[in-house]
Amino acid sequence: MGGAQQDAEPDRPDRPGPGVGAAITPGEEPRFDLAWFRGRAVWVAEVKSITSTNEERQLRTAIGQVLRYRQKLTASGHDVQAIIITSRPPHDSSWDELCQWEGIVLIWPEIAPERLSAEEPRA
Numbered sequence: 001m002g003g004a005q006q007d008a009e010p011d012r013p014d015r016p017g018p019g020v021g022a023a024i025t026p027g028e029e030p031r032f033d034l035a036w037f038r039g040r041a042v043w044v045a046e047v048k049s050i051t052s053t054n055e056e057r058q059l060r061t062a063i064g065q066v067l068r069y070r071q072k073l074t075a076s077g078h079d080v081q082a083i084i085i086t087s088r089p090p091h092d093s094s095w096d097e098l099c100q101w102e103g104i105v106l107i108w109p110e111i112a113p114e115r116l117s118a119e120e121p122r123a
Contacts, residue, residue, distance in 0.1 A: 030069045030072045033045055033085075038081075044073060045083040046062045046069070047085045048061070048062045056092075062084045066082035067082065081105060086107070087108065087109075088108055089110070
């Protein structure tokens with residue numbers, strides 16, 4: 001990302017979702033993939049490409065990463081919503097349940113607009 005930019009067209013499919021504000025460029029730490037302000041909250045995301053052979057490893061890694069991002073950004077005084085963005089739905093549907101349990105929004109292309117528009121920060 002090349003610095004902060006305003007989302008002038010929130011209904012475009014290549015944008016994170018409706019109501020999204022300025023994108024955030026990672027500083028030194030945490031080195032997240034994607035983040036933006038939505039209202040007063042920071043929505044921070046880890047992006048993972050998953051296949052049937054790497055799903056377990058990729059999602060375990062992503063959960064650890066977004067939990068750390070949430071911890072660091074919360075310590076900096078932000079309300080934070082952690083998000084994992086995958087290339088496709090997980091084969092094992094229990095990942096969605098685990099993410100809900102941990103307050104993480106799990107999305108993939110087909111459900112991203114619905115979940116991003118419905119979610120409020122959980123932190």
